[in-house]
Amino acid sequence: MNPIARNLQSIREEIRAAAEGCGRAPGDVLLLAVSKTFPPEAVVEAVRAGQTRFGENRVQEAEGKIPLSGPGLEWHLIGHLQSNKARRAAELFDVIHSVDGVKLAARLDQAAGEAGRTLSVLLQADLAGEATKFGASPEEIRAILEAAPGFRNLRVDGLMTIPPFFDDPARSRPWFERLRRLLETLEAERPGCLGRRHLSMGMSHDFAEAIREGATIVRIGSAIFGARA
Numbered sequence: 001m002n003p004i005a006r007n008l009q010s011i012r013e014e015i016r017a018a019a020e021g022c023g024r025a026p027g028d029v030l031l032l033a034v035s036k037t038f039p040p041e042a043v044v045e046a047v048r049a050g051q052t053r054f055g056e057n058r059v060q061e062a063e064g065k066i067p068l069s070g071p072g073l074e075w076h077l078i079g080h081l082q083s084n085k086a087r088r089a090a091e092l093f094d095v096i097h098s099v100d101g102v103k104l105a106a107r108l109d110q111a112a113g114e115a116g117r118t119l120s121v122l123l124q125a126d127l128a129g130e131a132t133k134f135g136a137s138p139e140e141i142r143a144i145l146e147a148a149p150g151f152r153n154l155r156v157d158g159l160m161t162i163p164p165f166f167d168d169p170a171r172s173r174p175w176f177e178r179l180r181r182l183l184e185t186l187e188a189e190r191p192g193c194l195g196r197r198h199l200s201m202g203m204s205h206d207f208a209e210a211i212r213e214g215a216t217i218v219r220i221g222s223a224i225f226g227a228r229a
């Protein structure tokens with residue numbers, strides 16, 4: 001079996017075990033295959049193994065890859081998005097995980113409207129309060145939710161976070177728990193404000209912990225495609 005197909009099979013198995021282990025339905029956890037730095041051929045390999053959702057972290061890289069990867073796939077932008085790339089991002093991607101300000105949301109709304117599309121977006125939370133990280137504080141997230149009813153071409157569908165890196169995945173768990181609690185708090189304040197209530201959290205080394213805290217989208221790159229250069 002092709003290594004990508006084999007890795008996908010074992011990741012799916014681990015997702016199922018983690019979900020069932022905490023009483024969740026495995027089908028409630030979506031696997032996003034993060035193909036950044038890997039060529040379209042790697043995406044095609046994954047598609048042959050049944051994978052349909054892919055994540056990229058840069059607009060420019062995705063621009064070359066998406067058209068070569070085949071039809072019928074769902075593309076998610078998971079990396080930081082600059083306002084000046086909002087237009088292109090709205091044309092290329094189906095879901096944007098990295099919305100972290102009202103201005104960016106407004107740009108995406110306008111761009112999606114011009115492209116005749118509706119975009120699903122997640123709000124990226126900076127829970128560690130690290131100035132070096134992208135993401136919005138809970139106050140900034142509330143400001144976006146306040147503005148959201150005015151966005152006609154965006155659907156806010158949940159939250160995303162990237163915790164600080166720890167070798168021990170158990171140490172990521174408090175961050176995952178914080179994101180889940182933030183979602184619960186925001187939904188209590190404004191019922192329905194987070195649409196499908198997605199929690200995009202967990203990567204190759206810590207996705208099982210994220211699933212135990214309620215992740216509905218896990219973003220997995222190296223465990224599927226191998227180490228990045």
Ligand SMILES: *Cc1c(COP(=O)(O)O)cnc(C)c1O
Binds near residue numbers: 078204205220222223
């Ligand atoms: C690269 C990346 C991932 C995947 O990381 P792996 O450790 O390779 O699974 C997930 N989320 C974001 C935002 C990324 O940039």
